[in-house]
Amino acid sequence: MTRNVIIFVEHKAGHTRKVTFELATEARALADQIGGRALAVALGNGASTVAQALGKYPLDEIHISEDPDVDRFLLDPTVDYLEAVARSAGPSIVLVGNTMMGRDVAGRIAARLQAGLTSDVTGIRVEGARVECIAPKLGGNTITTCAFKEAPYGVVTIRPNAFAAASLETGAQVVQIAKPAGKSYALTIEAEVEEASDEMGLEEAPVVIAGGRGLGGPEPFDTLLKPLAQALGGTVGASRAAADAGWVPYSLQIGQTGKVVSPQLYLCAGISGAIQHKVGMQTAGTIVAINKDGSVPIGEFADLLVVGDAFKILPELTQLVQESKAAHA
């Protein structure tokens, strides 16, 4: 069955999230394999800016609407627009980033389209007419391959950092989506409050610098971890002990009851590596730990464990990285 590939674009007022470019790149590859077109759907304030940024990726069409209702009401208008594009495109695979927002969109649109959903996918394979999705499950301990049965639609959430983003200008056509008629919206967004200044979501950061109880308080997250994260182009994360202590918001917690991250580099300081933490980061590309104690559990699965004082090592490391970046700039 020929199917198109539709990506749901995640952005904030026109600032496109990184995972979207990964989706766009994979959409092209997948569309070529299954013989369909690669489409994007960008909604709300800033959608036309997003269309420009996406113009550098190999898509066939970018469907947009700047309808203010998308930002005024929670999810309903978003799902209605996405459905409208999917219905007009016909049989499709819908790709969504596995982020807080993406999970909501994926669950809703899958039910709306009576489609199967595969989640947290790190690889896609086409076997004959079937699309197979590969995903780490059970805390990253198993790799599951799941196929969509014959059905017009399938929805996939893609783990950030699992697919490369490669730009390739093809001059995608921008299409305005007509407002779906006769819809009502149940939840109103009354206000939007920013707490973390970082632009990048923890789940999609290519580099995560995490801190735990060993850092002793909130300050080192700002004074030691953040400068290193900035120097390496990443963001800050934390163990549950640090979040429970109120040093950082829960949105930064990594692990079983926090976020699952898969960055190219995970560098942590003052984290022991409890199993509940491990399941949230063990699929990272490279894991580096700084700990006073050489016999901590993280030594069982990190790539490098440096035994020493994080307070002494981190500032020196930040300086080395900054100098090296400056020298290569």
Add this chain to the structure above:
Amino acid sequence: MKIVVTVKLVPDTNAVKRIDPATKRLVRTGVETVINPFDEYAIEAALALKEKLGGDTTVTIFTMAAESGKEVVRKALAMGADDAVMLSDAGLEGSDVWASAYAMAQALKKIGFDLIICGALAEDGNTGGLPNALSEYLGVPALTNARHIEISDAKVKAQRETDSGYQVVTGALPMLMTVTMAVGEPRYASLKGIMGAKRKTTAVMALSELGLEKAVGTGGAKTEVVEIAARPARGKARVEEAADGPAGAKIIFDFLKERKLL
């Protein structure tokens, strides 16, 4: 007000998990089963609302799981929920997100609710798709990742956590919610709670009671597992003692260069 909390029974994180090569499903027997940790927060949120709202507010636990999970459900009752309903039927085995959400929606319609509270994510699959699918099938809105929940006169106001902060969201009952850890640490069951749980009812529902129009279980699923493999475990770390700060920094810096991360 009737609050229903959906609870998934998952294998304990610490347990060694095994996949049955024939069915390609998780072997759930012989592995300690626990309440999905996120769902404990959902229970906590429901009990806190019950305390705050008082009156005729009740909390019902709902799970779709084998009847052998009854003991685990009792833990939720011991925390303070009023009763429980289990949707247990061999015909549900092999259900994917679509089939689970469809069957659960029909069961929840039958149970009745003003507010459904779900966990944000189940740790076995890291899917987080079910609550939104459920809201779609039930035709009620989903206020996801909620905290600081206020309800009065069937009007709801809550903070919805986002990656960078939160949104203030308002709506009306009936609705479905998922909650974050910020709703508060799940309470422990008191001795009185544990004793009391024995007298609370756990009803068991079968598929035949739901009058489903679509197939569920393996046959109804829209996806199928074709392969499951153990992920190779990461090896032990190279361990290096840092004599001082600069030495430690140099070790890491060189390692990042070696790995082409710089």
